[in-house]
Amino acid sequence: MEQQISKLYHQESRWVLATLIRLLGDFDLAEEALHEAFIAALNQWPETGIPEKPREWLVSTGRFKAIDHIRRQQKLRTISHQLSEQQIQEVEQQDFDTYKLFHDDQLRLIFTCCHPSLTTEAQIALTLREICGLTTEEIAQAFLTKAPTIAQRIVRAKNKIRDANIPYEVPHLSDIPERLDIVLHVIYLLFNEGYNATQGELPIRVHLVQHAIELCQQLEQLMPRPETKALLALILIQHSRRDARHDDNGDIITLEYQDRSLWHQDDIQQGQQLLVASLQSRIRHPFTLQAAIAAVHAEAKSFMQTDWAQIIELYDVLLSIQPSPVIELNRAVAIAMHHGPQSGLTLVNDLIQRKQLLNYHLLYAAQGDFYTKLEQHDKARQAFVKALSLTEQEAEKRFIQERIKKIS
Amino acid sequence: MKYIALVYYQEDIMNGMTQQEWDSLNHECMDCSERLTESNNLLAGQALQQVSTATTVRVRDGKALTMDGPFAETKEQLAGFYLLEADDLNHAIQIASKIPPARFGSIEIRPVRELQLEDNIAGGHG
Incomplete structure (x- = not known):
């Protein structure tokens, strides 16, 4: 019992x-x-x-x-x-005691925990504790923070909800896209936090991915919307690569070198179905395009056989609705695959000239990669050294060091 | 998880209360303990006599040395403790915020550390 x-x-x-x-x-x-x-x-x-x-x-x-x-x-x-x-x-x-009320109460809880007047950090902590049922200590462990810090965040957020009279309600129809975006953002951050953790080291961070998926599934059932479907599709397709992203030493394996037979096809299929469903609506949400890009990768038999032209087209649309230097960088990588490293390098150097992403290690890692392919070894080395100085994550560091070593 | 809630307050403030106020606060504490016991959140707890009754003992070179008074003179004095069973730190905070003397002094919450035969956490490094 x-x-x-x-x-x-x-x-x-x-x-x-x-x-x-x-x-x-x-x-x-x-x-x-x-x-x-x-x-x-x-x-x-x-x-x-x-x-x-x-x-x-x-x-x-x-x-x-x-x-x-x-x-x-x-x-x-x-x-x-x-x-x-x-x-x-x-x-x-x-x-x-009606099903509808229980259903609405769960949505009320989700929208209240992700209320725009709370900080993102508070939204995340509240969501994990109140909706996913994690303990303060587990949240602290997942975010590499001390428990008293997380506890304080939760206490303050609850006080704010009380003192500012934040209503416990599902937003009005006209506010839903904006408010839902915040909820989806929190779910995406949860996913990212777990997905980018080094495998095996901290199991609780990996569990964050599972919580993000469950939360997104729940939200999709409570309030079926194309953008929620798109986010779920994106998460599932990215997550399908989980066993191929690291070797046994925890070293990173990039998309190019991943063993695609390790990708979880059930996740990919589920993601594809959700993506198709989300595309049936006219709404073009950034998550829809990101999911579509992930799906094109998932469908490719090998890295070389990737439909780069389609990926570039999707990036173009994505950039038109959500201009962002990170997306420009990703597009540059796709362009380099399709039109050659010199084309990619021009775009990356353009970003640097515009003083974009100057502290982002992946910018210099991409630059180093292009220079390597163009056999400009000194410049490649310089770029990788710069990238190395900008990351603290051990697996990333090892990956970049390996690239430097390989420059002959 | 187990947490200890250490209750601190300035004894002067308590000494300044009327008998009725003091009795009423004690009554509240009894009520609080009863409620926490009912809800399985209180494992043990005790109020303490005033700090003037304290004795501190140390053993140095195998000899026990005693001293009148507490280990350290502080603005607020230790007045009692609650050993709590709570789901997590926020739950413990929520419980502790209902301990009546929290309105006058402060409650320090600490997770308990279970002693182990080996691999004990914190201390012993380096």
Whole structure:
């Protein structure tokens, strides 16, 4: 029974929490009510059996416990959680037991945790803790930070939600694209944080990818939108390469040298289907184009057989809706593959002349690569040395050092 | 996870309270402990006698040396502790913020360190 309840906790606790926050109007009070509801379940269910609708039972019990607690506190006249008797009665009478409400509450929680008035760091920490159910310590480990720092971020974010009266609601239809973008950005950052971690060293960072995928899937189910499908497609296709991106020593293997038979075809297929679905709408979101580029790579039998012309076209559209020097750099690499290293080099040197990405190691790594192919060894070496000075990540450093060694 | 919440306050402030105020604060603390025990969040806890009752002991060269008073003179004095069972640090903070003396002094929260036979964390490096 205890095992069953613990499984239910895993499945249901975030749903119960989301609804309790709406009913009680307070994150902390809701969390407390959630705990009490599960303690009550542990005490009662072994005798009564698991109720037919456990989620409803837990919400109802949590709410009852919270109201009981508020009434007791008010007798003691302490300041926390002051509610008038009328407000308490309102809480008692609010509905919660329809599928639609549970569904909306989960969306409310997602949009509140990613509210634009919170900093990105706070959005990430809140999302991981309140929606994904990670502990403060796990979040700290994933972001290589101390637990008290993350804890403070969460406390401040919750205070801000309370003090600034950030409404617990799904945004109005007209605001959804903008607000959804913030949520998708948080999911993408989570993915990136896990995806770019050196393999094997810190398993919790790798788990971030799984959380990002689950969150994106959940969001897609709650609110099917083309941009969410596109992000999920992008993540799945990039993630399909996970086993091919590093060798046994944790050294980076670039796309060019990856063993494509290690790519997870099930992820690629799922990503392709989502991409097709997302392309059916007229909305051209940057994630749609990025996913399309990833899909072209995924479909290529080998690096040499990549459809570079199509990739360049996709980059052109991407740049027209989202001008960015990083995308220009990626496009330059594709151009070099299609038209030769000199064409790529011209574009990279143009970026440098415009003082773009001067602290970005991959800019100089690309420059070094082009010079190497053009057999301008001194310039290639210079570029790689510059790239080396700009990265702290060990695997990246080893990769660049290897390139320097190979220059004859 | 286990956390300890160390309660600190200025004893002068407590000494300045009327008997009724002091009793009422103690009552609140009893209530708080009861609630935390009910919710399985309190493993142990105790209020302490005033710092003037403290004795400090050290062993040097095999000899026990004792001293009247606390190890260090501080502005706020250790007044009690709660050993908490919480899901994570934020949960522990949430619990600790309800400990009544938090309104007067401060509560230091620390994760406990389980002693191990080997590979103990922190200390012993280098």
